[in-house]
Amino acid sequence: MRIGLFAVGRLKSGPEKDLVARYLDRFAKAGPAVGFEFTRVAEVGESRASNAETRKREEAAALLKSLADGGILILLDERGKALDSEAFANLLGSYRDQGKRELTIAIGGADGLDPALYDRADATLCLGKMTWPHQLVRTLIAEQLYRAVTILSGHPYHRV
Numbered sequence: 001m002r003i004g005l006f007a008v009g010r011l012k013s014g015p016e017k018d019l020v021a022r023y024l025d026r027f028a029k030a031g032p033a034v035g036f037e038f039t040r041v042a043e044v045g046e047s048r049a050s051n052a053e054t055r056k057r058e059e060a061a062a063l064l065k066s067l068a069d070g071g072i073l074i075l076l077d078e079r080g081k082a083l084d085s086e087a088f089a090n091l092l093g094s095y096r097d098q099g100k101r102e103l104t105i106a107i108g109g110a111d112g113l114d115p116a117l118y119d120r121a122d123a124t125l126c127l128g129k130m131t132w133p134h135q136l137v138r139t140l141i142a143e144q145l146y147r148a149v150t151i152l153s154g155h156p157y158h159r160v
C-alpha cells in the first residue's frame, strides 16, 4: 500500500524539517517489510484568499485533486478520534489487508480543513486534544508512521 502525506503550509529549513525527514526516511526504508511504500509529502502553500472559507475551499480542492480514485483519506484534526499507536498501526494494517492501494494523511493549515473533506474522509484522527502547529503535526505523524511499521513488524523500537 502506498502511503503519502498532504500538508497545507510549507515547512522551512530547521529542526522540524530535519525530524520529519529523519522519520520519513526510516519509514520509507522499513515500510516495505510490512507492505507499505512511502510516496511523498504533497505540500501546498496556504491560500491567499481574503476569507477563511475560500482559503479552506481552495486548499481542499488541491487535496482532492491529488487523491487517487478509491484512495483512503485520513484527516488529522484535534477534534478527531484518538487512537493509541497500536490501534493506529492496526488501522493502517487493516487498509493494507483489504487491498487498498493508496492512503493519504492530510494536515490542514492555519484555518484547519474544509468541511467538505470530512464527508470524503475514511477516518478523522487526533494527536491529542490540544491544537498543534502544522510543523509539529507533520513531525508527530512522521514518527507515528515509522512506529506503526515497527509495531507491525515486531521491531523493539516500540515498547509499552
Ligand SMILES: C[S@@+](CC[C@H](N)C(=O)[O-])C[C@H]1O[C@@H](n2cnc3c(N)ncnc32)[C@H](O)[C@@H]1O
Binding pocket: 075, 076, 077, 078, 079, 106, 107, 108, 109, 110, 111, 112, 113, 125, 126, 127, 128, 129, 130, 131, 132, 133, 134, 137
Ligand atoms: C494550527 S492547526 C489549525 C487549527 C484550526 N484552528 C482548526 O480549527 O482546525 C493546523 C492543522 O494541524 C493539524 N492539527 C493540529 N492539532 C492537531 C491535533 N491535536 N490532532 C490532529 N491534528 C492536529 C490539523 O490538521 C490542523 O488543520
